[in-house]
Amino acid sequence: MSLVAKLADKSATELFEEYSIQQLQQLKVQLAADVHNKKLELRALVGNNYRDLLKVADDIIQMNDLADQQTSRLSDLTYRKAKYDDKSLRNFNKFFSAVRANDLENTKFRNRQMLLRNIVDHLDFGLQVLRDEVEEMQAETGVYENEDGENSHDSVSLQFVQLAKQFYLTESFFGDELKETSFVVEKFGKMKQEFLQELQTEMANCTGDGDYEFALHLLVSYIFVAQSQILEALEWYLSVRYGKVRDFGLMHDLYICLNYIYNTLSYLTVFCSKLPSTLMRQVHSSANSNWVANTGFRKYSRWLDIPASYKVDFPLPLNELKSIPEKEADKITEKWKIDVGAYLNEQIGTDFAHSKDLEVLSSSLSKVLQSFKKFTSLVAIRYEDSRLVDNLLSVWKSIFFSFLESNVGNFQNISNLILETYGSSEILQSTHTTSGLNLFQYTDLTDIDLYLSQISSPSLYAVDTIVSQLGQFKLTLVMVLDSLQGLSKLSSSLTKQVLSIDDYEDDEYWEKTAVCLNDLVDEGICFVIEQLNKLITDFLKEIGKLVDSGESSPIKHFYIIRVLYQLRENININTIYDQFKRISVSAQKFQTLDLSSMVDELLRKIFKPLVVSISLPFREEMKQMIKKRPTGKYAEVALWTSNESGLPVPNAPSFELENLLYRLSCGLTNVAENPSEDYSDVYFSDTFAEAKLGLVDDLIGCLEIEEQKSDNIDHEEEHVVREEDDIESATERSVDLAAQQKHSIDSKTIALLTFADLVFLNCFKTDPLSETALLDQMQKGVSRKRVETLTEINPDLADRAYTQGICKGILDHFKGCMLMFGPLC
Incomplete structure (x- = not known):
């Protein structure tokens, strides 16, 4: 039915009910286009057949003329004997029909x-x-x-x-x-x-x-x-x-x-x-x-x-429509699956490789496995000679271990930075602080918060970057731990029942995959721990070589000590071991490091030459100080108290010793290469205690050596005096005896002064800081020998009550001024 016939019998209401306004507009445009086309067709038909019509008109005129001629001839036949041949008329009709049919075909x-x-x-x-x-x-x-x-x-x-x-x-x-x-x-x-x-x-x-x-x-x-x-x-x-x-x-x-x-x-x-x-x-x-x-x-x-x-002659015969060749269809399907598998493997593998960190990489694997878990039938898609999922897991594993190696390998960058900084004196000398150990130095206290922060957090400019990187490395290890823990959780989720979209189950395959992930977790843990242990061990060995070389300056020693502090504090290796053991599926054992002990051993190796190097000039000065005492004058003697027997009781060490110890303490925290920096923080470690005790013993040894020399001189002089008594006159003998008596008093005073210094030095070794502990400390090691020597010079020191009073007074003095001596306390 044509469009016009279809719409002709419908009212406007029916049209609006059946069609939208947009459709009616389209119908209107279509009808107008059909009218226009019909006009063009009519014009073309008339134009094309106009000459034919003229020719037909001429033919009609000629036929009329011919008819007149035939009529005239027929009239002549009236008088002849003939029959009308009707076949001529039939032939003419056939000819006319053929002409019309030919014209119609030409028109079409x-x-x-x-x-x-x-x-x-x-x-x-x-x-x-x-x-x-x-x-x-x-x-x-x-x-x-x-x-x-x-x-x-x-x-x-x-x-x-x-x-x-x-x-x-x-x-x-x-x-x-x-x-x-x-x-x-x-x-x-x-x-x-x-x-x-x-x-x-x-x-x-x-x-x-x-x-x-x-x-x-x-x-x-x-x-x-x-x-x-x-x-x-x-x-x-x-x-x-x-x-x-x-x-x-x-x-x-x-x-x-x-x-x-x-x-x-x-x-x-x-x-x-x-x-x-x-x-x-x-x-x-x-x-x-x-x-x-x-x-x-x-x-x-x-x-x-x-x-x-009419029936369509479409080129699909019945025998081809009975069924689709199953084998051919399967070939097409398998080829498509291979193409899809290759594309998925390429794209997912590329996404794995482009992961920015372990978290993204682990998340990507979780998405892949969880997605295939819900479409288990698609696990059959293959890539090359293996299942697509198995190959993706293999690709992921390779990238995962590359990430592990790279992340754990960041420690190598830190160690390289440490060694590079160690070799740069300019960087090490650039650290500074406005507050130090010198209590007599003017300090601006207008901003008390700033002052307290500077005292509690000494400047670590040289290790700021290292501390930051150690913190980042610690976060990296946490991320590694989280990724391995995520794999363990993913393994557990693969064995759980899920609502599969394709209603296809393959529990055996997913259990096998879960076991593979668990093995991957254990392998990753062993890899991380092994790499971490190797990097830390190699770094500490390199530090040990630098220390053993004996070419390091104090400022480099201070730097390495600070680095080792930060390493031990930030890389809590035991906690890391515990965390990795906790997520290990098989709870397998792996080699561990005692990082604290290794660092302490290095610190002891560093502190000993450091303290010896810094204290050497002060020990030489102390030897000279003891050597010059017989000729010196000591105002502090006037400040001593007396006991009930009238014996002088020293209540403080010599001013010379206190000054020397103060300067030594400042020398331990400030070095000539960087005089504006305070290094008191490097002595906070317990490992410094051994070096400190050795330093105090060295100082006590200085007292002992010089006093022994002084005693020998005194005995020799007394022996010379006795020989001279035999040959000198009585007057001269009396004068010499007076001088000898004066010298004897000075020796006792020097013995008391030296004893006070000895007690004061032992205060630095006494723990706990009490009078009883101090007296016990005086009876140990070189101090005991020194006490015995000084007792020979000044017999009053044999009285325990007398020496106990001296120790009490000096201990009280030490408690009041011990903060002056910083790391020695």
């Missing part, structure tokens, strides 16, 4: 281009209507769903099939015309490509369970338009779907991509079972085989002399 031939143009225009309109309906359906539903109405799946999919049939009929009836070059032919070719592209787009977007019938009709439409064989159409379908697979961002849409792959294979199963029967109905059934009568092509059939009993 001349109008084929115009007819083709109208058919193409009709196809263009139908294609536009189809696009609009597809867009409207997508806008309304968001996805394809089965629903009744004009824009339902069935309606839209059948429109695809109808348009496909019209494309095929157009190429069938206008094959010669379409070989020419013209605007109509070019437009038809473009429309065909657009229609194929529309089929490709809609086929690629089919994702829902309700799209099976829709996708089947799309595939049928493709077969009709492309005049394709069934296997070729299946290859086209898989190629379209493969192109869509490549559009997914796998790390973000892997689950969606796997769902799409699963739907693709499900659709393919439906196609293999339903496509032959669907094509049979469309091509060979009596109801559908007359494509001209069942499509919009029928209004042009009378111009093409198409018989009413």
Whole structure:
């Protein structure tokens, strides 16, 4: 039925009820276009046949003349004997009919281009209507769903099939015309490509369970338009779907991509079972085989002399439609799976390699395995000679251990930086602080918070970067630990039941994969611990070589001590071991380091030469100080108290010793290479105690050596005096005895002064700081020998009560001024 006949009997109300305003506008434009085309056709017919009409008129005139001549001749025959031959009339009628038929054929031939143009225009309109309906359906539903109405799946999919049939009929009836070059032919070719592209787009977007019938009709439409064989159409379908697979961002849409792959294979199963029967109905059934009568092509059939009993001659014989060759279809499917597997392996492997850290890498593996867990049937997809998932796990493992090696290897960068800084005196000398140990130095206390922060946190400019990197390295180890722990959790989740999308289960495979992940966790733990132990050991050995070389200056010793402090504090190796052991699946044992002991050993090796080097000039000065005492004057003696017996009781060491110890303490925290920096923080470690005790013993040794020399001199002088007594006169003897008595008093005083210094030095070794502990300390080591020597010089020191009073007074003095001596206390 034509469009005019279809609309003629309907009122305006009915039209508005049945069609939208947009559709009515399109119908109006179409009717106007048909009227215009009819006018053009009429004008063309009149123009083309005008001369023929003139010629026919001339023929009629000639025939009239001939008729007059024949009439005249017939009148002459009146008088003759003859019969009328009716065959002449029949021949004339046949000739006239043949002329008219020939003229009709010529007219139809001349109008084929115009007819083709109208058919193409009709196809263009139908294609536009189809696009609009597809867009409207997508806008309304968001996805394809089965629903009744004009824009339902069935309606839209059948429109695809109808348009496909019209494309095929157009190429069938206008094959010669379409070989020419013209605007109509070019437009038809473009429309065909657009229609194929529309089929490709809609086929690629089919994702829902309700799209099976829709996708089947799309595939049928493709077969009709492309005049394709069934296997070729299946290859086209898989190629379209493969192109869509490549559009997914796998790390973000892997689950969606796997769902799409699963739907693709499900659709393919439906196609293999339903496509032959669907094509049979469309091509060979009596109801559908007359494509001209069942499509919009029928209004042009009378111009093409198409018989009413026409049946399409589509190149799909019945024997090919009985069933799809299973083996051939399987080959196509397997090839597609191989292509998909190669693409997934390449893209996911690339995403693994481009992971910025272990957290992202572990998250990527979790997404992959969890996604495949929900589509277990897709695990069968292979890459080369193994399953795709197994190969992805192997690729991930290689990248994972590269990350582990790189992350743990960051410690090598830290050690390189430490050694580089160690060799740069400029950097080591750049550290400074505004507060130091010198209590007599003017300090600005206007900002008490700043002052306290400077005292409690000495400047560590030279190790700031190292401390920062050690902190980052610690965070890196935490991230490594988290990633391994995440693998352990992922392994557990793989053995749990999940709601599989494809209702396919393979518990044996996922248990095997879980075991593989557990082995990977243990292997990763051993790898990390082994690498970490090696790097730390190599670094400490390198530090040990530098210390043993004996070429280091105090400022470098201070730097290394600070570095070792930070290393021990930030790399809590025992905690790291415990954390890794906790997540180990097999709880296997691995070699551990006693980092604290190793650092302490190095610190002891560093402190000893450091203290010896710094204290050397002070020890020499102390030797000279003791050597000069017999000729010196000591004002501090006047400050001594007396006991009940009237004996002097020293209550403080000599001013010289206190000054020397103060300067020595300052020398321990400030070095000539960087006088503005306070290094008192390096002595906070317990490992300095051994070096400090050795230093105090060395200082006590200085007292002992010099006093022994002084005692020998005294005895020699006394011996000389006794010899001279025998030969000198009585007067001279009395003078010498007075001088000797004066010298003896000075020796006792010097002995008391030296004893006070000895007690004061022992205060630095006494722990706990009490009078009893101090007295016990005085009876140990070189101090005991020194006490005995001094007692010989000053017998008063043999009285325990007397010496106890001296110790008490000096201890009280020490408690009041001990802060002056910084690291020595």
